[in-house]
Amino acid sequence: MSFDKLDTPADAKKLQKFQRKVAFVSAGGTFLDGFDLTIIAVAMPLILKNWDVTAGEQSMIVASAIVGSFIGASWLGNLTDKFGRKAMYIVDLLAFVVFAALSAFSTGVWQLVIFRFLLGVGIGADYPISATLVSEFSSTKSRGKSGTFLGMMWFVGAVVAYISGILMLPMGDNAWRYMILLGAVFAIIIFIFRLGLPESPRWLVSKGREKEAENIMYELTGHRTVIEPDTEKKYPLRYLFSSTLFKRTFFVCGFWFCYAIAYYGISMYTPTLLSAFTKGSLQETYLASSVVSVLGLIGALIGSNLVDNWGRRPLIITSFSGLTIGLLLLALNPHPTLAFLVILFSAAVLFANMGGGILNFVYPTELFPTSIRASAAGFATSVSRIGSILGTLVFPNFVAWWGNSSALWFFTVIGFCGLVISVALAPETKGRKLEDINYYAKGS
Known part of the structure; x- marks a missing residue:
């Protein structure tokens, strides 16, 4: 099954328009991920100002959504392979709406932790669902760009979170509530746009529903195709750890785990770290x-x-x-200025997001068979969430024990581990069909 060759330019234009729609609507989910996970870092200085929060409680507030995303990715990624991409694609948005709103109206630390955890379940679910759907609807030529577009929109969401913080800061003590509530508003809009998307033809074929897949292909491409029954063996999740796929599984989980520790450990506390250099000015922070x-x-x-x-x-x-x-240079300077921190943090994050921060939406959906593609992406996401949890829980404690400079050595080592894993195991998949990538993986 391919979206690469069409009979007429009109058919190609129609399909490309649909593929852009899938990419944009799916990217709405990753935009929400970036916004909701970052907005808590933006809101944290105000929460600390208004509530009596211990260091441990601060870590729990920041990490709660990430812990929830671990559950969502591992559980709902598997359900996506069982019940379909479309069903889970729509349902998980409801968690964004409901629990972002409830988080905004929390009256205490533990309410906020619980609602952020449940919000995180939806966040974790959307990673494998959106990435898998985009991958399966994309042409071979543009699959990488479509997948990385999802990752890029995560960081658009993060930027919007900071802009929202700046704009809402004058609203007073409850400004942090309005910041968090904005995530629910965005989610409602994206939910409406997702309602009209069809099921993935590749998933339908994997379930023996060829006629439904043919009808969708006709609607998308403008010509009839006869789709043969799927002869690919249906693999259980444990196949990820077989001799055939273990290197791929280790690579995807390994590089994403290392990226998550370094990125989340630093980015979730960037406002808190920089506030010490801005003399308490939240606007400058x-x-x-x-x-x-x-x-x-x-x-x-x-x-x-x-x-x-x-x-x-x-x-x-x-x-x-x-x-x-970038992390090494930060660690080597025990007495940085604000300008030095901003420049080096920016450089480190720029490089991190150029590859590790967007290829986590590409590699997991390219390297595994259709029958376990979403499960594999969900498993990799859940492993990365362990890294995110470690980063968010470990960093503030390391800073308290050793100071900023010494704590950054830990992240430097993690970055180096990601480099070693990538050099040793990263495959090249550009320009290859999903079926071909997995055909050779099975040694056929």
């Missing part, structure tokens, strides 16, 4: 933090435009090289 976030977005944009031309492998190796060097 948000502006400095937004610079870091914008550079991260630029890195994702650069990577998105290189992925289908330069290739996945050189991109991810360059990404971890730049991240590691």
Whole structure:
């Protein structure tokens, strides 16, 4: 099954318009992920100002959504392979709406932790669902750019979170509530646009529903195709750890785990770290933090435009090289200025997002068979969430024990580990059909 060759330019234009719609609507989910996970970092200085929050409670508030995303990715990714891409694609948005709103009206720390955890379940679910659907609807030529577009929109969401913080700061003590509530408003809009999308033909074929798949292909491409029954063996989740796929599984989980520790450990506390250098000015803190976030977005944009031309492998190796060097320079300076921190944080995040931060939406959906594609992406996401949890829980404690500079050595080592994994295991998949990538993986 392919979306690569069409009979007429009109058919091609019609299909490309639909593929753009799938990419944009799916990217709405990753936009929400970036917004909802970042907005808590933006809101945290105000929460600390209004509530009596201990260091441990602060870590729990920041980490709660990430812990929830671990559950959502591992559980709902598997359900996506069982019940379909479309059903879970719509349902998970409801969690964004309901629990973002409830988080905004929390009256205490533990209410906020619980509602953010449940919001995180929806966040975790959307990673494998959106990435899988985009991958299965994309043409071979543009699959990498479509997938990395999802990753790029995560960082758009992060930038919007900082802009929202700056704009809503004058609203007073409850400004943090309005910041969080805005996520529910965005989710309602995206939910409406998702309602009209069809099921993935590849998933329908994997379930023996060829006629339904043929009808969708006709609607999308403008010509009739006869789809043969799927002869690919249906694999259980444990096949990810077989001798055939273990290297791929280890690579995807390994590089994403390392990226998540470094990125979340630093980015979730960027406003808190920089506030010490802005003499308590939240306006200056948000502006400095937004610079870091914008550079991260630029890195994702650069990577998105290189992925289908330069290739996945050189991109991810360059990404971890730049991240590691940036963290090393930060660790070597025990008494940085605000300008130095902003420049080096920005450089580290730019390189990190250029590869590791966007290829986590590409590699997991390319390297595994259709029958377990969403499950594999969900498993990799859940492993990355463990890294995110470690980063958000470990970093503030390391800073308290050793100071900022010493704590950054930990993240430098993690970045180097990601580099080693990428050099040793990163495959090149540009220009290859999903079926071909997995055909050779099975040694056929």
